Amino acid sequence: MEEKSASYERVVYKNPSEYHYMKIHLVLENADTSISAEEFKYLIISGLKDLYGEVGAAIPFDVLTFDQTALSAILRVFNSGLVKLWSALTLTGSYANKPCAFRVTQVSPFLLALSGNSREMEV
Amino acid sequence: MSPDLGKCSRSLLTCEKSNFLNEQSRHEVHVSRHCFNYKISLLLPECEVLPVRVENVIHNFSSYYLVRDLPVYKFLEEKWLATVVKKGSFYALSCKTRIDEDNVCALLPSGQLILSLDKDTYEHLGLEGRPSLYSHKKVMRYVVSVDLTNKSLVPGTKRYQQVLLCLKERVMLRSDFLLTTCHPGADKDGALHNLLSQYTYEECRPTLHSQTLKNLFCPSLHHSDLRGKGLSCTPNQFLEWLGAVNLNISCDNSAVSFLSTYMCPEPRAPVSQSVLCTVTGLIPPKDVCRLLKELRCYFAEPNFAAWVSLTVHGFVDCPVSWGAAEHGFFKGGENLYNFVCFKNQDYWLYKATGSEDACPP
Structure with missing residues (x-):
């Protein structure tokens, strides 16, 4: 049986997402250093702890993907924790006593937007 | 905090x-x-x-074209206006320019040329625009919109000469551009190809x-x-x-x-x-x-x-x-x-x- 079609409806949501998503990558001095996803997350938590103490270390965030070759990841964090996480990433400067840096490639309240970044276009 | x-x-x-x-x-x-x-x-x-x-x-x-180092004023040249712009059949967007730090240009099929410019370029250019809607305390970006299909913008008129002077002499805005036609048959007579042949360009497929x-x-x-x-x-x-x-x-x-x-x-x-x-x-x-x-x-x-x-x-x-x-x-x-x-x-x-x-x- 054909289901009855819907009537027109429109809804506008302001700040619909409770999360922000960050595409980041880690730059290490020694490119051969191997790092697992767990170590990667622990490095970020350590950065949060150094900057904001125990409360900062408890900020919940997810490592949605981690690419071990490129050392790139996509993080998901509550909106309220975005500034703290971003600042901790900026100020993280060493991994295993060797200099390192996090580069933030893209930030968006829509995860879908991270899959279509025209700045990555190769022409 | x-x-x-x-x-x-x-x-x-x-x-x-x-x-x-x-x-x-x-x-x-x-x-x-x-x-x-x-x-x-x-x-x-x-x-x-x-x-x-x-x-x-x-x-x-449709294929799209990557044109290298195209000056913006070229869109105003008589043959461009007549063969491409006024037919309303193509889109152009500056490429590898970042809207939060560079000057960005887009041409819509409606014939509107839109320039998003930083403050310095805007002040040197001398074309009338408006501050960006998303300026913070200090306006650092301006938007200039020129309707290329406007009757006052035909070659020979005062307005035309002024816009051309601004884009050619005062600030020579140039950039790589991505161009595409509105639909596959839009460039049947090859007018766009002829115009592009003066520049380094390549045809790309999606x-x-x-x-x-x-x-x-x-x-x-x-x-x-x-x-x-x-x-x-x-x-x-x-x-x-x-x-x-x-x-x-x-x-x-x-x-x-x-x-x-x-x-x-x-x-x-x-x-x-x-x-x-x-x-x-x-x-x-x-x-x-x-x-x-x-x-x-x-x-x-x-x-x-x-x-x-x-x-x-x-x-x-x-x-x-x-x-x-x-x-x-x-x-x-x-x-x-x-x-x-x-x-x-x-x-x-x-x-x-x-x-x-x-x-x-």
């Missing part, structure tokens, strides 16, 4: 529900007003390979990538429940899940996992195979319309899918999003829309923008 730092810049999501067969449905208008499309992503649940008819539509997408995803959990959507009151997940959950599928993110984590707790939203159902297909390039709205039309026919043949999804991402560094509405880049320049098409020709249309965009139409 200041409590204000816990707040984030605003983002907007509009959700619409209608039916393709509804005479007042504006789906084609919405598509045609989003001029500069960078990427299309198709998700077809319960499908093993990309249907041939859909693939054919994609293979017939890049198609297709893959089959196995054993995926898909949200169950009911066409009547747009807001997600029980029969479907909420719009935001659905878009997040679509993002996760596009980015190959695992959707079956446990709530106590150290790395990620992300899970496919409820209600959901296992789907044995789905096709995820992406197309990247400069894709004119007409091609998106044709693909959407083909997707509507997808349900004419028997299949198990309850819905299919079409996502279109706009260029993040484009000075306009929908129509001539100003677009900017703060944390991100997202301007995307998504169609969810159902068997009974109902559709949902999501439109998402970031902080430097007006509310989508």
Whole structure:
């Protein structure tokens, strides 16, 4: 049986997402250093702890993907924790006593937007 | 830390529900007003390979051209105006220019030339514009809009000479450009080719990538429940899940996992195979319309899918999003829309923008 079609409806949501998503990558001095996803997350938590103490270390965030070759990841964090996480990433400067840096490639309240970044276009 | 730092810049999501067969449905208008499309992503649940008819539509997408180091004033030259601009048949967007730090230029099929300029360039250029809508305390960016089809802008007039002088003598704006015609037959007489032949340019084809995803959990959507009151997940959950599928993110984590707790939203159902297909390039709205039309026919043949999804991402560094509405880049320049098409020709249309965009139409 054909289901009855819907009537027109429109809804506008302001700040619909409770999360922000960050595409980041880690730059290490020694490119051969191997790092697992767990170590990667622990490095970020350590950065949060150094900057904001125990409360900062408890900020919940997810490592949605981690690419071990490129050392790139996509993080998901509550909106309220975005500034703290971003600042901790900026100020993280060493991994295993060797200099390192996090580069933030893209930030968006829509995860879908991270899959279509025209700045990555190769022409 | 200041409590204000816990707040984030605003983002907007509009959700619409209608039916393709509804005479007042504006789906084609919405598509045609989003001029500069960078990427299309198709998700077809319960499908093993990309249907041939859909693939054919994609293979017939218009080519686009990458023109190196093209001065902006060239658009005003008599032969350009007569053969290309006034016919209203092509789109142009400066390439590898970032709207939050560089000068960006776009030419719409309506003949509007839009320049998003930093303060110094704007002051040197001398063309009348307006401050960007998304300026902070100090205006650092200006938008100049010149209607090239205006009667006062024909070669020989005072206004024409003034605009040409500004763009040629005062500040020679030049950039790499991406150009495309509105539809495949728009450049039958080869006028665009002739004009481009004076410059270094290359013809590019949109890049198609297709893959089959196995054993995926898909949200169950009911066409009547747009807001997600029980029969479907909420719009935001659905878009997040679509993002996760596009980015190959695992959707079956446990709530106590150290790395990620992300899970496919409820209600959901296992789907044995789905096709995820992406197309990247400069894709004119007409091609998106044709693909959407083909997707509507997808349900004419028997299949198990309850819905299919079409996502279109706009260029993040484009000075306009929908129509001539100003677009900017703060944390991100997202301007995307998504169609969810159902068997009974109902559709949902999501439109998402970031902080430097007006509310989508």
